[in-house]
Amino acid sequence: MSSIDFLTDFLSACLRLTVPLAFAAIGGLLSERSGVLNIGLEGLILTGAFASAAVAFSTQQVWLAIAIACCAGALMGWIHAYLCVSLNVNQLVSGLAINLTAAGLTTYGARLLFNTGTVALPPLSSLPIPVLQHLPILGVFFQQDLLFYLLLLLLPASTYGLFHTQWGLSLRAVGNAPKAADTAGVSVARIRYVSVILCGALCGLAGAYLALVHVQFFAENMSAGKGFIALAALIFGRWHPVTTTLACLLFGATEALQLRIQAFGLNIPYQLLAMLPYITALFALAGLAGKATPPAALGLPYAKEKR
Template identity: 60%
Template sequence: MTNLTFFTDYLAASIRLAVPLAFAALGGMYSERGGVLNIALEGMLLTGAFTSAAATFYTGNPWLGVLSAVVAGGMVGLLHAFLCVSLQVNQLVSGLAINLVAAGLTSFLARLVFNGGSAQKLAGIAAIRIPGFANIPLIGELLFQQDIVVYLLIFLIVFSTYFLFHTSPGLTLRAMGEYPQAADTAGISVSKVRYLAVVVSGCLASLGGAYLSLVQVKYFAEGMTAGKGFIAIAALIFGKWHPVGSSLASLLFGATEALQLRIQALGINIPYQFLIMLPYVVALLALVGLIRKSPPPAALGIPYQQQK
């Protein structure tokens, strides 16, 4: 029973750690399927984490915090779309600039809002315990004792898979990343679709940040995303720009992070710096192994001049 409890706790921790990655990867999928490279996922995550924490801190309502995070993430996505689609700035440079601005701005504002850079005792989002099912060994805690944000993620994964591969708008989005000239010839505005895709990307990634602040730790700390946006990019590539594949890759990286935390807790004589590196090493190895097996959308990162 002790082993089962340990294994259940480990899987539950893996899911909790994977949720922000999956939201960010899902957001990145929309942007990059639309042909816009999104290195700004880290900044979008951090923006969502800070905005949700600040709104919750002032209102005491975590759902207003989630809504604020979605709006703020959409605004960051709009900025990235403006730079990349309208101004045709180098998409890699735009994403890195947004990451740097988000890191500096959230740190500055956190010290103003929280008097020292972090907020304690935020009103968080509690898990929903489904009577009867929650007591089932192993799967009860994993599937029937989760918060509504996790259930929203599951819905979005299913919806995105159907939308992307079984609807006309999904086909249009994929065309923007593969062959935008065909969509332009058919009278579809490449700029409008790409704008929408990047804004949706920001909204979804910021939901991952809100989960960090309001569910996982229930406070905000400077730089709390700690590179999760870049891990999400690795999950996106590892999952071959597919909603299910990217989410499963996020779960793999979440499980790796949960493992290194438990190894530290067990007191095994391994320098903790090496354990902290473990998720990033796994992400790097995954990318190296798939570098030729996971081709990106053909038009990814390439600005498009609308035909007149």
């Protein structure tokens, strides 16, 4: 394999592994910017993966599967929002409940639905962009599927939305100073609901990408900690969409690297390589410690009468 080929191949793997992380991390970022901690990303991704696999398996309609995954994620997001915003449940406990419930329900559902042995799902076909796809190395950016391009759109859209629109201002205000936002006439509850539901929908897309693009089947707990890595990425990226996506790229690259090393058959046990993304995330967080300031009201329920 020539070095150009290797680089192209590696970059392509990086991108594929980054996409689900980035969708989930941007979703988590929206939730946390509005003041709602969301350790349920993992469960939300899993929900999306299962929903998309179930629909794709029974209808063979890829786009319908993606839409349903998005809705299923949003629905779980709504549950998290209901628990955290309306009932003031401890946000960690609620996120944990989302994770455990999603893991249990999808495993059970998979046993019922896919009990026929191996299940091959229809793939999400790639959509090469003419001319640009033939660029050396960078061409891989233009040979991807629609979800990838959607992510490329989401990046500037979420940055613009967060920092240059009324809605973004309200969202950040609700996460930093809910009292002030409330006094200014912004509905804290409504903004938090919308952000958390949006987060669920984006995690649903992340799950659909895992199930339909990465492996084309559903496996129990196939999210395998991706939600937690996404959480690390958004802290490392300091709650900003661009830097968060770059952090996701770093973790995606680590995973791509370990897969490449495995493929080369070097004499390194795969378990040590498989640890790499988690170790990288841990070191990234430890190195950053003290420099990242979370939204001031993160994790705190807001109760009007306590003003």
